[in-house]
Amino acid sequence: MKIGELAARAGLSTSAIRYYEKIGLLAAPMRVGRQRRYSDESLHRALLIRFARDMGFSLSEIKVFLNGLREKGAVGPKWRRLAYRKIAEVEETINRSRRLKVLLQHLLRCQCSSAQMCVQRLSLSPKLRGMRWEAHD
Secondary structure, three states: OOHHHHHHHHOOOHHHHHHHHHOOOOOOOEEEOOEEEOOHHHHHHHHHHHHHHHOOOOHHHHHHHHHHOOOOOOOOHHHHHHHHHHHHHHHHHHHHHHHHHHHHHHHHHOOOOOHHHHHHHHHHOHHHHOOOOOOOO
């Protein structure tokens, strides 16, 4: 398939396909004349790359991810470390989302006459008192 078809089927731009080739995430395709021709394997790999990007993996993490997936044999130690690190990130995202949910539920019920009063009540709320509200949350 041509680059435009690969891009459309994978939900990527043609420039992304070229970039992924350049950095080694996608194998260089066969050429017919001066046109790139991609295999179904390239489509599968492009779909995995897009999925991993959508899930928040960096391009360097995607390299480790793709290199760790082998048809035969166990996953390597780099892949395993990546997986454990991503699990920790997911847990933190879940915790942050739970804190946000509690805050939003409180704000839906808020009867405060001012923002200052609301902040004071949030600080006193038993449900919210134990939570740490950091600047980046």
